[in-house]
């Protein structure tokens with residue numbers, strides 16, 4: 001068995017004359033949680049649908065666990081669970097009936113009950129789905145994606161409409177399953193949530209992959225700042241610059257940290273010069289900052 | 304495939320409208336049975352029985368609604384993605400829906416047939432025998448059975464069209480209205496159609512003419528109007544049904560969701 005569970009090579013897809021996916025190639029390692037992010041209309045849902053064999057594509061190859069996937073080749077889908085865009089729900093069935101309807105013969109009632117319990121849906125699972133709120137439907141959609149214990153799970157904006165507690169529960173479930181070997185491909189605009197989950201990041205913009213790296217690489221590439229709040233910011237800025245510290249222009253007194261920046265040295269330098277320090281903070285650039293930077297650069301490149 | 308048919312049946316049975324429709328059908332048939340008993344001037348007892356106490360016409364309506372909704376609801380509720388991304392082939396998903404509808408239509412006609420026998424026994428016991436000659440040298444029960452077979456074939460011609468339209472428009476409204484108009488248009492336009500057919504012989508192969516099958520099966524003169532022999536008509540009906548189903552299949556397989 002290879003370490004790659006999903007492999008997408010040179011995928012091209014057009015809707016009419018609109019070229020929506022342009023030579024998209026990426027792969028997903030077994031057991032990893034991969035984030036797929038990009039602006040609205042970038043093509044995230046389209047990639048996911050192609051991976052699920054929901055439509056024909058002009059050219060390219062998609063394989064899941066070594067089996068080719070296309071609308072006419074669906075064997076690999078036995079290992080896949082998915083929630084795309086919004087959950088499809090029959091208003092006249094209860095949540096439990098949905099889970100029974102879509103569960104495989106090999107899925108036991110205990111397994112169904114377990115996912116209901118973990119998603120905290122027990123109080124309303126026997127109610128008709130037409131009475132569900134947005135978040136309740138979303139949870140049911142996630143439960144449907146997970147109920148058959150698939151090896152590979154695709155979630156398109158799963159945090160949509162979930163309250164903070166449900167978000168946290170979902171995170172715990174995903175991390176648990178990943179630890180047991182389940183692979184996830186997750187798209188989301190809630191980067192602060194996504195950041196807590198993912199091992200790897202794939203960024204897509206206007207149908208092209210613009211970035212694919214592990215989170216570790218992304219984090220080490222970002223700027224780290226030491227932000228100090230003082231009684232006299234102007235004076236502090238002058239003194240720090242004179243002493244060879246690189247300052248970031250964005251906000252207040254922000255020292256760009258290098259490997260030999262020591263907080264103690266900074267504090268000593270400033271207090272020796274009669275400046276009082278009110279607050280010191282380490283600031284890591286988060287996924288949002290990195291991503292916005294990335295997409296900004298890309299636009300510059302294109303024009 | 305059996306799993307898929309089971310899933311479709313599960314959905315059908317859990318709709319509130321499913322049991323409601325069956326009960327409504329029995330009530331309507333009972334009402335017409337009682338009316339024909341009370342006012343024999345307006346309705347002949349034997350005629351009522353051979354047309355299954357109007358049950359046949361209602362079944363058409365209910366089946367048109369069921370066929371359009373079994374396809375269109377998946378698009379309407381967004382469940383089509385869940386259905387299609389699984390290990391099954393697309394064709395299998397569609398065929399499982401057709402089989403479910405076939406079973407449903409057989410159920411309906413069996414229900415109507417059995418219940419009309421019950422109504423006959425309860426309301427008209429001893430009034431007439433099922434083996435009495437009705438018309439066209441056929442006994443009453445034969446006439447009723449021929450009606451049933453003819454209706455079944457011509458209804459499936461309409462249903463195949465409804466299934467196709469639901470597939471193309473992804474909406475129940477369009478499929479239902481065209482299906483109902485199509486089925487009941489016959490009585491409105493058949494006069495004109497027969498005239499035109501005298502002029503242009505090939506017109507006899509048009510699908511609306513095929514829908515005269517129940518009338519032809521229970522009459523020995525009708526073929527002079529339809530210009531087709533009964534076997535020709537049966538084959539014609541089946542051929543049109545097959546064509547509409549085939550187009551449906553192609554449309555469904557090529558659809559992007």
Ligand SMILES: Nc1ncnc2c1ncn2[C@@H]1O[C@H](COP(=O)(O)OP(=O)(O)OP(=O)(O)O)[C@@H](O)[C@H]1O
Pocket residue numbers: 015018020038039040041042043044045046047559
């Ligand atoms: N059925 C369709 N017909 C025509 N164009 C489509 C269709 N589906 C998607 N598109 C186009 O494909 C592009 C990518 O859409 P997609 O839904 O994949 O975006 P996305 O990255 O998921 O965006 P979002 O963050 O808003 O969900 C868009 O420009 C959209 O207009």
Ligand SMILES: [Mg+2]
Pocket residue numbers: 044045046085156
């Ligand atoms: Mg999307």
